[in-house]
Amino acid sequence: MTGSAGTGGAGERPARVRYAPSPTGDPHVGNIRTAVWAWLHARHTGGQFIVRIEDTDQARKIEGSVERILGSLEWLGLDWDEGPDIGGPFGPYVQSERLPLYHEAVERLLASRDAYRCFCTAEELDAMRERQRAEKRPPGYEGKCRAIPPTEAEERAKSEPHVIRFAVPDEGTTVCHDLLRGRIEVENSTLDDFVILKSDRYPTYHLAHVVDDHAMEITHVTRGDEWIPSMPRHCLLFDALGYERPIFVHTSIILAPGGGKLSKRHGAKSMLEYAEDGYLPDAVFNFLCITGWGYGDETVMSRQQLIDVFEIENIGLNPATFDMEKLTWMNGVYIRQTPVEELSEMIARRLEVELPPDVPRPVDRALVEAVTPLIQERIQTLAEVTPLIDFFWQSEIAPPPPEEFLQKRWKDRASDAASALERVAAATEEVEPFEAGPLEERMRSLCEELEVKAGDLFTLIRIAVTGRRVSPPLFESMEIVGRGVCVDRLRAASASLAAVSAP
RNA sequence: GCUCCCAUCGUCUAGCGGUCAGGACGGGACCCUUUCAAGGUCCAGACAGGGGUUCGACUCCCCUUGGGAGCACCA
Numbered sequence A: 001m002t003g004s005a006g007t008g009g010a011g012e013r014p015a016r017v018r019y020a021p022s023p024t025g026d027p028h029v030g031n032i033r034t035a036v037w038a039w040l041h042a043r044h045t046g047g048q049f050i051v052r053i054e055d056t057d058q059a060r061k062i063e064g065s066v067e068r069i070l071g072s073l074e075w076l077g078l079d080w081d082e083g084p085d086i087g088g089p090f091g092p093y094v095q096s097e098r099l100p101l102y103h104e105a106v107e108r109l110l111a112s113r114d115a116y117r118c119f120c121t122a123e124e125l126d127a128m129r130e131r132q133r134a135e136k137r138p139p140g141y142e143g144k145c146r147a148i149p150p151t152e153a154e155e156r157a158k159s160e161p162h163v164i165r166f167a168v169p170d171e172g173t174t175v176c177h178d179l180l181r182g183r184i185e186v187e188n189s190t191l192d193d194f195v196i197l198k199s200d201r202y203p204t205y206h207l208a209h210v211v212d213d214h215a216m217e218i219t220h221v222t223r224g225d226e227w228i229p230s231m232p233r234h235c236l237l238f239d240a241l242g243y244e245r246p247i248f249v250h251t252s253i254i255l256a257p258g259g260g261k262l263s264k265r266h267g268a269k270s271m272l273e274y275a276e277d278g279y280l281p282d283a284v285f286n287f288l289c290i291t292g293w294g295y296g297d298e299t300v301m302s303r304q305q306l307i308d309v310f311e312i313e314n315i316g317l318n319p320a321t322f323d324m325e326k327l328t329w330m331n332g333v334y335i336r337q338t339p340v341e342e343l344s345e346m347i348a349r350r351l352e353v354e355l356p357p358d359v360p361r362p363v364d365r366a367l368v369e370a371v372t373p374l375i376q377e378r379i380q381t382l383a384e385v386t387p388l389i390d391f392f393w394q395s396e397i398a399p400p401p402p403e404e405f406l407q408k409r410w411k412d413r414a415s416d417a418a419s420a421l422e423r424v425a426a427a428t429e430e431v432e433p434f435e436a437g438p439l440e441e442r443m444r445s446l447c448e449e450l451e452v453k454a455g456d457l458f459t460l461i462r463i464a465v466t467g468r469r470v471s472p473p474l475f476e477s478m479e480i481v482g483r484g485v486c487v488d489r490l491r492a493a494s495a496s497l498a499a500v501s502a503p
Numbered sequence B: 001g002c003u004c005c006c007a008u009c010g011u012c013u014a015g016c017g018g019u020c021a022g023g024a025c026g027g028g029a030c031c032c033u034u035u036c037a038a039g040g041u042c043c044a045g046a047c048a049g050g051g052g053u054u055c056g057a058c059u060c061c062c063c064u065u066g067g068g069a070g071c072a073c074c075a
Helices: A029-045 A065-076 A099-111 A122-134 A150-157 A205-215 A225-240 A271-276 A281-290 A303-309 A324-337 A340-354 A365-378 A382-392 A414-430 A436-450 A454-466 A474-481 A483-501
Strands: A016-019 A048-051 A115-118 A163-166 A173-178 A182-187 A195-197 A220-224 A247-251
Touching: A016 A029, A016 A220, A029 A048, A029 A065, A029 A220, A029 A247, A029 A281, A029 A303, A048 A065, A065 A271, A065 A281, A099 A115, A099 A163, A099 A195, A099 A205, A115 A150, A163 A225, A173 A225, A173 A247, A182 A225, A195 A205, A205 A225, A220 A225, A225 A247, A271 A281, A281 A303, A281 A324, A324 A365, A340 A365, A340 A382, A365 A382, A365 A474, A382 A474, A414 A436, A414 A454, A414 A483, A436 A454, A436 A474, A454 A474, A454 A483, A474 A483
Parallel strands: A016 A048, A220 A247
Antiparallel strands: A115 A163, A163 A195, A173 A182
């Protein structure tokens, strides 16, 4: 901790920022990282973080999405001050429940001639695009229905399906500002008359977000930079409606390791999948925040520290590549930082579902607590836990095949190995007290008696007792496993080796 | 095709006209060590290219190149 804290929000007005996902699936890292930053900005400035569901596309709606979106935020520890589930002073927070607001805005736009009814059919529009492509002209609505006199349009509207389009000025330029990129200027001639109200009377994103962000008094519109190209449209809408424009903050996207779009293969898993994969919320939160944004040389930062120090204007502009290995490393850091009691609770929950069914439930908590310190600094994700320590719960483990033992120093020396293990078993029976310290002491002196290197003997013991070549610290493990079981396993191993050596 | 955005080690980044271009992940070496980790020390590794501006450019401007996004009755 450098002590060189940020401004702590002093001097910054409380911001109202929103996370506005559409319920079309589970949020992925790129998407949720925007939420992390928005949340941080809200907390940093002492403002509000709002969740709004953008479900204006009835066709794409996916059942259960909202729950999973909220669940993802919750898991990450992003709490919201207003939202679909808890309401708030600017509700409702679901766009499909705000239709009258959009219709009212459309009426105003129609009245001011900033919008008009369009009766073009899908076929006509397709044909138009076809023509544009053939003539190598940029695609876009050419304004055919703009020429229809309002009275005629009103009349036809009574019986004909239609949409409402925004009438973009033919000339001039629209100047927008992005907090991170500054001035962004676009020729109006490159903008077409976009749809603001669909024929099903639902608004498009363009209209809905403008109406809602104004109504909800959003100060900062934070979203992915795929929205930059349509920002001028939004500015035009804000202006036409007489609304003050919010501060736009377009954040760059997250790229896949090889470059290109992030896909399932590359870690674009949903947030909830990270939980399943054994990642800690704080680690993912920290990591997400740090990719695409930085604070000096700091990397591992607590939630509070991040809130204190986060400055939204310092978000990086270049698209970042998702570095799965760094996430995993960071997760390891967080696991090591976690108090043992907490960690053992997490581990217990894992074991509860991952241990073989024949292990009695609930899983022995005292045992988990004893084992946790042994593996805390050896794991990077909770998913590694079970395979590492399941032997503590297996009352019977078949001795590994003799080849496991007879390597390196013990190659072709089955009978030596067998007798060494027998000596170890005998010593194990006698050690008092049966604790790691005395155990190690005894085994080391046994090494001298046997004239073998400690590592060589310990490997034999390790394989016999834990069933594997890699394990948590040997003597601590033996202490936990217990004298009886250790001796049994040692003798079993010894016997199996003796069998091999016998002619 | 048109419009827009971006550009420092392999990756995430610090830098905000004068630095030996710093840190982290990953990689390598060594130390520690009962395995595996963790920890410690050290090493390799970057300003995409070309023009300007300036006494002086990683830093400011332009072009090129490269990457990305958008051009729907999807968001």
